[in-house]
Structures are given as C-alpha cells and as structure tokens.
Amino acid sequence: MAVSHLFLQNCTGPLMIALQYNDLFDLSISTSTNTDALPKGRAFTFIKAVQTVNERLVDQNKTESLLFEVILIAKECSEEIKMKIVESVKHYGLEIGKFYFCKKEELINTLQSNKVKLFISTDRDDVYKALHTGIPAALLYDQVDHHVLNQLKVIFSGEVIGFSEDSLDSLSDFGFGETQIETFKAAKICIKEFAVLIGQMRRRFGHENSPLCTCVLTTWGSRNICATAIKTLREWGLDVDEVYCLAGAPCSPILAVVKPHILWDSGLHNMRDSSAPS
Amino acid sequence: MSEIKPTVAISTDKNEATAEEKDWAAAKAHFESLKSTKPRPPKPRYAVTIGVSSRTLFDMVAERKIFEEEGLEKYVQHQQDHESEPLKPGVAFPFVKALMTVNERLRKLYPDSEELFDIVLMTNNHAQVGVRLINSINHYDLTIERFCMTGGQSPIGYLKAYMTNLYLSKDSKKVQEAIEEGIAAAIMFKPEMETPLSETQLRVAFDGDAVLFSDESEIIVKQHGLDTFFEHEKLNENTPLAKGPLKCFLEALGKLQKKFYAKNERLNCPIRTFLVTARSAASSGARVLKTLRSWGLEIDEALFLAGAPKGPLLQKIRPHIFFDDQMFHIEGAKDMGTISAHVPYGIGQKYNKGKLIEPEKQQK
Numbered sequence: 001m002a003v004s005h006l007f008l009q010n011c012t013g014p015l016m017i018a019l020q021y022n023d024l025f026d027l028s029i030s031t032s033t034n035t036d037a038l039p040k041g042r043a044f045t046f047i048k049a050v051q052t053v054n055e056r057l058v059d060q061n062k063t064e065s066l067l068f069e070v071i072l073i074a075k076e077c078s079e080e081i082k083m084k085i086v087e088s089v090k091h092y093g094l095e096i097g098k099f100y101f102c103k104k105e106e107l108i109n110t111l112q113s114n115k116v117k118l119f120i121s122t123d124r125d126d127v128y129k130a131l132h133t134g135i136p137a138a139l140l141y142d143q144v145d146h147h148v149l150n151q152l153k154v155i156f157s158g159e160v161i162g163f164s165e166d167s168l169d170s171l172s173d174f175g176f177g178e179t180q181i182e183t184f185k186a187a188k189i190c191i192k193e194f195a196v197l198i199g200q201m202r203r204r205f206g207h208e209n210s211p212l213c214t215c216v217l218t219t220w221g222s223r224n225i226c227a228t229a230i231k232t233l234r235e236w237g238l239d240v241d242e243v244y245c246l247a248g249a250p251c252s253p254i255l256a257v258v259k260p261h262i263l264w265d266s267g268l269h270n271m272r273d274s275s276a277p278s
Numbered sequence: 279m280s281e282i283k284p285t286v287a288i289s290t291d292k293n294e295a296t297a298e299e300k301d302w303a304a305a306k307a308h309f310e311s312l313k314s315t316k317p318r319p320p321k322p323r324y325a326v327t328i329g330v331s332s333r334t335l336f337d338m339v340a341e342r343k344i345f346e347e348e349g350l351e352k353y354v355q356h357q358q359d360h361e362s363e364p365l366k367p368g369v370a371f372p373f374v375k376a377l378m379t380v381n382e383r384l385r386k387l388y389p390d391s392e393e394l395f396d397i398v399l400m401t402n403n404h405a406q407v408g409v410r411l412i413n414s415i416n417h418y419d420l421t422i423e424r425f426c427m428t429g430g431q432s433p434i435g436y437l438k439a440y441m442t443n444l445y446l447s448k449d450s451k452k453v454q455e456a457i458e459e460g461i462a463a464a465i466m467f468k469p470e471m472e473t474p475l476s477e478t479q480l481r482v483a484f485d486g487d488a489v490l491f492s493d494e495s496e497i498i499v500k501q502h503g504l505d506t507f508f509e510h511e512k513l514n515e516n517t518p519l520a521k522g523p524l525k526c527f528l529e530a531l532g533k534l535q536k537k538f539y540a541k542n543e544r545l546n547c548p549i550r551t552f553l554v555t556a557r558s559a560a561s562s563g564a565r566v567l568k569t570l571r572s573w574g575l576e577i578d579e580a581l582f583l584a585g586a587p588k589g590p591l592l593q594k595i596r597p598h599i600f601f602d603d604q605m606f607h608i609e610g611a612k613d614m615g616t617i618s619a620h621v622p623y624g625i626g627q628k629y630n631k632g633k634l635i636e637p638e639k640q641q642k
Contacts, residue, residue, distance in 0.1 A: 174307040175300065207350050207404065208430065215429075216405065220305035222312060223423050227412040230405055241429035243405040247319045248305025249424055250298040253439035 014069035015197050016097070017050070018116040019043055020126070021074040021085050023140055024094075037091035038084055042122055044092075045143045046261040049152035049211075051095055056211045057204060066201055069097040071114060075104045111135045118194050120262055128183050136190035139263040141255065151213050153260040154198060158218030158245065160187045160264060161195075162229035174220070191264055192236060199238030207241070215242040215258065219251050219265070283323065283441050309423075317385060319423045322441055325396035326530040328377060329437055331447040332401040332411055334466045335374065335422075336365035350404075357407040364417035365410065369468045369617055370446050371418075373598040376480035378421055380534065380548045387541045393534065398440055399425035400433045400447075437461050444527045446599075446619065454622050462527040464601055464619030467608055473596055473615040479548045481597040482531060484524055484577075485588075485621075486555035486566055488603035492520035493624025495562075496603075500625055500634075511562040518569040523623050524601050525573070532575050552595055553577045556607075558584030589614035606630065 024047065025038035050068045057064045074085055082101055089096050100110050111119050111130060119130045120140040130137035141155075163171075168188075171181045202212050216233065218226040226245040233240055244254055255263075302321060309318030319325075332338060345353035377395040384394050399411065399422055408427045415422050426436040434455045437445055445456045445463040456463035475481070487496045499507045531549055538547040557563055559582035570577060581591060589610040592600055600618050602608050603626040611618040628635055 170311065173311055174304040176304075207354060213429070219301050220308055222309065223412050223415065223425070227409055230409055234406070240405045242431075243408050243425070243427045245423065245425050246301075246305075247309075247423035248302045249319075249322045249440065251301060252294055252298070254426070254436065257435035257439050 013065055014067050014097070015118075015201070016069045016071060016114060016116045018071050018073055018111055018114070018119045019047070019140075020121055020123075021072050021077075023120075023122050024072065025085070025088060037088040040092075042142050043120075043140055045149070046120070046140060046152070047094055049149065049261055052150050053152050053201070053211045054095070057201070060204060064204075066197070070095065071098040071100060071116070072096045073100045073102065073107065073110060075102060075107060077101055108133050108135070117197060118262070128179075131183055131186040131190060134186065134190065136194045139265055141260045141263045143259060143261070149259070151211050152262075153213045153215065153258065154262040155215045155217045155258065155260040155264060156191065156195060156229070156233065156240070157187070157264045158216045158226045158229040158243075159221045160184065160191055161216070161232050162218065162221060162225035162227075163188075164228075187264065195233055195238050196236050199233070199236055202238060210241070213242065214238060214240045215244065215260065216240050217243075217251070217254075217258075217263075217265070218245045218247075220246070220248050222247065283327075283443065317381070317421060319421070320394040320396050321392040322396060324392035325394050326534065327396045327398060327440055327442045327444075328374075329398050329400035329433075329440065329442045329445040330370045330374065331433075331449065331452075332399060332403050332407070333448045334368050334370035334446045335399060336368040336371070336411070336414055338365060338368070354404055354406050357410050361410045362413060363410075364414040367418070369448075369466045370599075372475050372617065373446075373480075374420060374422075376476070376598045379478060380480050381421065383543075383548045384534065384537065387543070388537060391537075393537065395534075396424065397422045398442070399427075400436060400440075400442070400445065401426070402428045402430055402433055402452075404429045434459060443530050444524075450620075450622060453620075457523050457621070457623055462524045464524075464599075464621045466599075467612045467618045467620065469612045469615045469617055471615045473593070475596055475598055479550055481550050481552070481595065482528075483552040483554050483592060483595055483597035483600040483616075484528060485600075485602040485604075485607065486553055486557060487519075487522070488624035488626050489522050489524045489601050489621050490528055490553070491522045491525070491566070491569060493522070493603070493626065494520060495565075497625045500629060508561040511557075511565050515565045516568060517565075518572040519565065521573075523621055525575075528577070529573070529575060535576075550578045551576075552597060553580040554583070554588055554591060554595070554600070554602075555581070556583050556585050556588070558582050589616070592616040603627070604629075 023043040024041050026041040029039045047070060050070060054067045057067055086099065102110050108130065112135060117136060119135055119137040121127050122140045122142060127137040127139055168185060171184060198214060202214055205212065216226065216229050223245055226243060230240060230243060246254060306318060341353065341357060344356050374397055377397060381394045405427050426433055428436065432452065434452065437456055438459060442461055445461055446466050447453050448466055450465050453463040453465045484490050487493060495507060495511060498510050528551060531551055535547055535549050538544065555566065557566060563582045567580065583591065587610050588607050592611050593614045593616065598617060600611055600616050601621050602618065603621045603623055605620060608618045608620045
C-alpha cells in the first residue's frame with residue numbers, strides 16, 4: 001500500500017465529510033406547516049462540533065485551508081423536501097458546502113466523485129457499502145441528547161489500526177464471517193488517510209482546550225494491540241488524546257460516557273455478516 | 279450464586295445484548311489464540327472489578343513533579359521519551375499482585391467461572407503516556423487488559439460504566455466523587471518503610487465505623503463523648519448498623535472466599551479479612567459482630583483495640599491494604615510500614631485527632 005504521498009507536511013484543501021440529510025434532520029416527526037424547519041436529527045451535535053473546530057482553526061490562522069467541509073446528500077427526495085432541506089440548513093445557520101440530491105444507487109458515485117475524506121452515517125449498511133468501494137466511512141454515533149459540547153470527538157478502532165496485515169486471516173477464528181473480514185480489511189486501508197489529516201488538524205492545538213479530541217477504542221483486542229494502535233497513529237502524525245481498551249467488556253456503557261461523534265469501529269456487532277443466517 | 283455486583287444494568291435492548299455477547303466471544307477467542315499462557319480477563323458482570331489509578335499502580339512521583347513544575351506538555355514529552363523504561367511499582371502494586379494470586383487459585387478450582395478479580399487501569403492520564411504504562415504492565419506481566427485513559431477528564435463516569443467494585447487513587451477529589459456515587463473508594467498512602475507481605479494470601483484490613491459501617495456511631499462519639507457512645511451501643515446491640523462505603527467490597531471478598539470453602543480450601547484460603555477497630559470488645563463490640571452476622575458476612579479476624587493505636591497491630595497483620603476513615607489512623611499505620619487507604623467518608627473528615635477542624639481548614 002503506497003501512501004507515502006500522504007505524508008505531506010502541509011496538506012491543503014478542505015477535509016470533506018459527507019453526511020446524509022436524514023441523519024442531520026429527524027424525519028420521523030412530521031412538521032405541521034410548510035414553513036417550519038425540519039427538526040434536528042442525530043448529526044446535529046456533530047455538525048455544530050465541526051463548525052467549532054473550523055472557527056478555532058480560523059481563529060489561529062486566518063488563511064487556514066485545512067478546514068472541515070460538510071456536504072449533504074439526499075437520496076430520493078421530492079422537490080418539496082429539497083426546498084425544506086435547504087431552508088432548514090439556512091434556518092439553523094449550518095455550514096453546508098454542497099447539496100447533492102441523487103437516486104439511491106448513485107450514493108457511492110456521488111461520494112467517489114467528490115473524493116470525500118469521510119462518509120458518516122447511522123446506517124451501518126451504507127457505511128459498509130462505502131468501505132467496500134474504498135471510501136473511508138465510519139459510524140455517526142447516536143448522541144442521545146442534543147447537548148452541544150464544544151468539541152468534536154473521533155474514535156479510531158484499535159483493532160483496525162493495531163492488528164497487523166498478516167494476522168488478518170486469523171480473524172475468522174474470532175467469529176468474523178467472510179464479509180466482515182472484507183469490511184475490516186477495507187477499513188484498514190481507508191482509515192490511514194483520514195487519520196493523517198485529523199492528525200494535522202489536531203496538531204494545530206495543544207493538549208488542553210482542543211476543539212478536536214481523538215481516541216482509540218479497542219473492543220476485543222489485547223492491550224498490545226491497543227499499544228500498537230497508539231504508536232501507529234503516532235507514526236502517522238496523530239497523537240491521540242484518550243484510549244480505552246475493553247477486552248470484551250460491554251462497550252455501550254463506555255461509549256455513553258465518551259460520547260463520540262465519529263466512530264471507526266471493528267466490533268463484530270457493527271459488522272453484520274450478511275452471509276450468515278439471521 | 280448471588281450477584282457480586284448489586285446493581286447490574288442488564289441491557290434491555292436485544293440487539294445490544296447480542297452485540298455485547300459477540301464482542302465478548304471475540305475477546306475470548308482472541309485471548310485464547312495468543313501464544314502465551316496469559317489468562318483472559320473475566321466477564322465484567324460476574325467479576326469483582328478493581329479500578330486502580332496509574333499513580334497507585336506505579337511510582338510516578340518524579341513524573342508528577344515534572345507535571346506540577348513544568349506543565350502538561352513537558353510531562354507528556356518526558357513520559358514519551360522514557361517510554362521503554364518500565365515504571366517502578368507503586369503503592370497498590372502488592373495488592374494487585376495478591377489479587378492475581380487469588381485469581382490463579384480460583385481458575386484452578388473453577389476453570390469456567392467468570393467470578394474473578396478484574397483489574398482495570400482507570401486514569402485521567404493522556405493516551406501517549408499510555409504506551410509507557412502498557413510497557414510497564416508488560417514488564418511486570420500483570421494481568422491488566424482493560425484500561426481507560428481519559429486524557430484529563432474525570433474517570434468517575436467510567437467507573438460506573440465498568441461496574442467498579444473498588445477504586446483506588448491518590449487523588450482525594452476523585453475518590454470523594456466516587457464515594458458520593460456509591461462506589462467503594464479510597465486514597466492510597468505509601469508506607470514509610472517496606473514490609474514483606476504474603477505472596478500466597480491476599481490480606482485486607484478494614485476499620486469498622488465509617489468504613490464497613492456508617493458513621494452513625496462515630497457521630498455520637500464526636501458529639502457526645504465515649505460514655506454516651508457505650509450506652510448507645512449497648513442499647514442498640516441488636517439493631518444492625520447501617521452500611522458504610524466499603525461494605526460491598528467486603529461482601530465481594532466474602533463471596534470469593536466461599537468458593538474456596540466449597541472446595542474444602544478453608545484452611546488454605548488465599549483471602550483473609552481483618553476488622554481493626556478502636557471499639558472495645560466488651561462495651562461496643564457485640565453490635566459490630568451482630569451487624570456483620572445480620573448481613574451474612576464473615577470476617578476472619580476481628581481485633582478490638584479499645585482505643586489503642588492501630589500501627590503496631592497492623593505491623594503484625596501485614597495487610598496488602600488497610601482501609602480507615604480517619605487520617606490519624608492512616609498516619610499511624612503508614613508510619614509503621616502498613617499500606618494504608620483513606621476512606622474520606624463521614625464525620626471523621628471534620629476532625630483531626632479528636633478535635634473539630636475549623637470549617638475553612640476542612641479537607642475539600
């Protein structure tokens with residue numbers, strides 16, 4: 001995997017993140033009149049946190065080019081909804097770079113042609129599909145309350161980074177099915193570029209009071225896998241702030257305390273084996 | 279077998295429960311595949327979880343000095359520069375080794391049981407310091423596979439998420455927070471000299487009032503004097519005392535002890551518990567013993583000092599840890615070589631050597 005070109009000291013250009021509108025807005029609640037903005041969805045705190053990071057980056061350097069840019073994708077929308085989306089974005093003062101209205105099957109093409117650095121979604125199937133086509137993708141963690149922290153939190157999977165290439169085939173011993181192993185491998189390839197970019201951004205701030213917080217989470221791997229992940233990320237230019245090694249302990253209670261926005265994960269439950277009988 | 283953890287939030291979401299099982303299965307398989315004889319960590323729900331901070335597990339006095347004098351950035355850099363140098367053992371190290379010994383014995387007798395000690399490193403240290411911590415854990419071959427390094431945030435939320443049974447730290451604020459959240463916790467103090475400790479038996483000593491029991495009786499002593507206290511205790515001999523912050527930990531130890539008794543290992547049990555109380559047996563001891571009995575708890579040795587200093591006796595007992603709520607006793611114990619842990623709970627915090635501390639001077 002030749003990625004030496006990624007080690008540019010000064011990566012310019014925006015870090016593009018793609019989001020789907022049904023994560024940004026909550027469509028389950030019907031709005032009464034046509035003039036109401038769409039209710040806030042699960043990605044709301046994420047987008048606010050991203051904006052905080054951008055503000056702080058610009059504060060430090062007015063000509064900063066390594067900023068987040070969020071593009072919004074909407075599959076299969078009526079004209080009415082399209083209008084609603086654009087208006088709601090304006091209503092909440094959200095910084096959306098571009099809007100893409102497309103058909104369901106055009107999602108992957110849209111992501112590829114825009115060279116997004118990350119696609120996040122609460123829909124696991126969308127995330128896996130994207131990973132399999134080489135698009136970096138991660139879960140948008142469902143923030144239970146809409147309390148906005150002034151910090152964007154990103155979790156990297158300790159297993160995806162720390163597990164060596166040659167041990168990947170042993171994953172089947174741990175209960176991974178074939179599709180899951182493929183997803184794991186795909187994630188391993190995609191995660192690096194994103195980590196390098198986040199690392200550059202993270203270095204703009206000190207240890208304390210940073211609007212960007214990075215973590216490593218190892219759900220089932222050993223402590224040495226975790227240590228390898230920390231050191232590997234360091235080599236890639238990212239000094240993570242927090243690390244959690246669970247060794248099989250339930251991760252939902254821990255995630256509920258960490259409250260991440262972006263979750264690169266390798267838990268088996270997050271990688272459904274579509275070939276296995278349900 | 280009754281629960282070691284009194285309140286376990288069992289996942290009501292079926293998907294979540296299945297997810298948890300899958301993660302657990304993967305961890306199990308992964309550890310079994312590792313080419314070492316390292317035992318895998320137990321399932322948290324059934325284990326006695328002990329959270330230790332990085333400063334209690336390892337000696338970080340010199341590093342702490344750098345943090346306080348030169349700031350966070352220099353501190354993290356220093357730790358990174360010395361990453362491959364293992365840290366020296368800290369004050370909780372002997373206790374952790376003793377827990378591992380008990381686990382070994384439990385695994386031999388009950389190879390399929392998850393009722394073991396689970397040691398978790400809970401620290402608000404930064405992840406980059408984590409590499410040195412992991413290297414040190416590897417160096418001493420400690421069975422610590424779970425950790426939370428929160429990069430400056432309070433670890434209290436994680437203590438609850440991990441269903442922690444006991445939390446040990448050097449930071450009094452964190453320990454107080456933990457106790458307020460209902461988690462047994464204590465501030466560890468390094469003894470003045472090293473005492474050789476048992477390598478085959480975990481020995482834990484507890485003070486009675488405001489540690490195992492509530493501080494209700496202690497309030498009477500402080501506010502009304504010893505005579506009133508004796509009267510009160512005699513009158514209420516058959517009324518169990520309310521529980522204190524460490525009661526559940528004693529209970530957890532008792533449950534593990536029973537596993538040894540069930541296999542005829544009572545005489546060779548690798549856990550021994552001690553009650554070291556300033557109460558006197560004749561005038562106020564009965565209530566204590568009756569309370570323990572009403573709780574279904576056994577304590578191996580109950581030592582009533584009738585006000586005599588605890589230091590010399592503890593020196594003979596040589597516990598891996600001694601819990602007391604009063605700094606006066608903690609000082610006395612550590613001066614004579616006992617690893618002591620202060621439980622900042624109850625009325626004893628407002629007093630020093632029997633005298634009421636002025637409100638401004640009270641330990642926050």
